[in-house]
Structure formats: structure tokens, C-alpha cells
Amino acid sequence: xxxxxxxxxxxxxxxxxxxxxxxxxxxxxxxxxxxxxxxxxxxxxxxxxxxxxxxxxxxxxxxxxxxxxxxxxxxxxxxxxxxxxxxxxxxxxxxxxxxxxxxxxxxxxxxxxxxxxxxxxxxxxx
Numbered sequence: 001x002x003x004x005x006x007x008x009x010x011x012x013x014x015x016x017x018x019x020x021x022x023x024x025x026x027x028x029x030x031x032x033x034x035x036x037x038x039x040x041x042x043x044x045x046x047x048x049x050x051x052x053x054x055x056x057x058x059x060x061x062x063x064x065x066x067x068x069x070x071x072x073x074x075x076x077x078x079x080x081x082x083x084x085x086x087x088x089x090x091x092x093x094x095x096x097x098x099x100x101x102x103x104x105x106x107x108x109x110x111x112x113x114x115x116x117x118x119x120x121x122x123x124x125x126x
Contacts, residue, residue, distance in 0.1 A: 002026035002115040004095045009120030016085050016124070022078040022095030022117055029076045033098045033105035035113065036069060036080045038122075040091040047108020048093070049080060053100035058108065062088075085124045092119040 008020040020036065035050035049059045049069040057069055068081040078095055096113035098104070104112050 002097055004097060004115055004117035006093065006095050006117040006120040009093060009122045011123040011125065012085055014086055014124055014126050017081070017083045018085065018122060020080040020082070020093055020095075020120060020122075022080075024076045024078060024095075024097070027097070028073070029071050029078055030073050031100065033100050033113075034069075034071070034078045035096050035098075035105070035108055036078075037094045037096055037108070037110055037113075038089075038091040039094065039119070045094060045110040047110065050105045050108050051078075052102050052105040054102060056102055056105065058106045060108065082122075085122075087124045087126045090122055090124045093122055094119045 003025045005023045033052045036048040037045040039045045051057045051069050066084045070079045095117040097115040098113045
């Protein structure tokens with residue numbers, strides 16, 4: 001049974017930083033495709049960043065070099081370091097996992113991911 005538990009969200013001013021964490025249980029964090037998604041109000045979940053088991057990392061265009069996804073294999077945790085935050089980055093951020101697949105992982109489509117955390121709220125004020 002895979003379990004994903006996010007933390008680290010909060011309220012910051014534009015230009016600030018946050019680091020999101022996702023503690024993974026049920027499998028090794030580096031054994032699957034792991035990703036961060038975000039959801040704004042009633043819109044769908046947009047893929048923010050992904051990392052496959054082979055270490056391949058991909059980011060959404062809107063990240064623009066501001067975010068960094070990483071893994072801690074000792075603590076079995078996925079991270080998303082977010083810098084230079086903008087108000088439009090506000091939303092609920094979710095950690096997700098799926099079987100490793102370099103191509104599918106890069107696409108970051110929410111329908112391809114079967115395991116999800118409960119989400120953590122990020123609010124960026126101007």
C-alpha cells in the first residue's frame with residue numbers, strides 16, 4: 001500500500017520561498033516516477049515537476065527555473081524547493097507516484113498517476 005504525505009505549504013509573499021516535502025511509504029522513493037502537481041480552485045491538476053527512477057527530471061514551462069525537485073533516499077522523501085514565488089503559484093500542491101516510465105513520467109499527466117497525497121496549500125500574496 002503506497003502512502004504519500006505532503007507538508008511544507010503555507011503563506012508567503014511574492015518573491016519568497018517554500019520547500020514542500022512528501023514522505024513516501026510502501027515503496028522506495030527512487031523506485032518509481034514521482035511528481036508534484038498543483039490545483040487551482042476548480043481547475044484540473046497541472047504537473048509541476050517529475051523525477052523518474054532513472055533520475056530524469058522534467059519541469060513545466062511555467063516553473064521557469066524557479067523550482068527544484070529532489071529525493072532523499074535515506075528518508076524516503078520527495079521535495080519541491082520553490083523560489084521566487086508568484087501569486088499565480090498559489091494552489092494545492094499534491095505529491096503523486098506511478099510505476100517508472102521515462103516517457104510517461106515526462107508528460108506529467110494527472111490521469112497517469114494512481115497514488116496521491118492529500119495535498120498541501122500554498123498561498124502567495126502580492
